Amino acid sequence: xxxxxxxxxxxxxxxxxxxxxxxxxxxxxxxxxxxxxxxxxxxxxxxxxxxxxxxxxxxxxxxxxxxxxxxxxxxxxxxxxxxxxxxxxxxxxxxxxxxxxxxxxxxxxxxxxxxxxxxxxxxxxxxxxx
Numbered sequence: 199x200x201x202x203x204x205x206x207x208x209x210x211x212x213x214x215x216x217x218x219x220x221x222x223x224x225x226x227x228x229x230x231x232x233x234x235x236x237x238x239x240x241x242x243x244x245x246x247x248x249x250x251x252x253x254x255x256x257x258x259x260x261x262x263x264x265x266x267x268x269x270x271x272x273x274x275x276x277x278x279x280x281x282x283x284x285x286x287x288x289x290x291x292x293x294x295x296x297x298x299x300x301x302x303x304x305x306x307x308x309x310x311x312x313x314x315x316x317x318x319x320x321x322x323x324x325x326x327x328x
Contacts, residue, residue: 203227203234205295205310206269206324207317214262214289214322218277221269221324225313228304236298237290237325249302256297258288258325267324282328293319 206221213219227233231240235251237258244250261267261279267287268277279287295314300307314323 200229201231201234201240202229202328203237204326204328206267206326208289208322208324211291211320211322214265217264218266218268221267224269224326225310227310228306230303230307233298233300233303233307238327256290256294258290261287261289261324269324269326281326285327288325289322290325291319292317292321292323295323 203226205225205227207223207225208214208219208221231243231247232249232251234240235243235254237254237256239254240250241252244252266277266279268275270276281287292314295311296319298311298314300311303311
């Protein structure tokens with residue numbers, strides 16, 4: 199068990215103004231609390247890994263109140279405003295994710311960062327914690 203993060207990229211910034219948006223892609227990070235701790239408070243795990251940040255350096259915002267997210271799960275299409283833990287979904291822009299420190303990360307997580315670096319800065323990413 200543990201916490202995982204999937205990025206649900208939107209097509210454009212204006213999608214944040216919609217009432218419902220379909221996330222066509224889902225990008226799942228390998229589990230890495232050093233990366234996750236840059237986006238959410240995981241300081242409770244610092245005893246097991248002192249490289250985990252004491253506090254996040256990237257500040258996600260809550261999705262707009264009238265926005266619902268549709269995304270694909272193994273069982274089909276899901277519609278939600280919450281992650282698997284019951285917390286309200288948040289988002290960041292590609293520009294913010296470009297500041298992730300991935301030193302020592304897995305090859306997959308490095309590839310995700312390389313992909314993000316190629317995108318326009320204003321592409322929103324929904325953070326789906328599970």
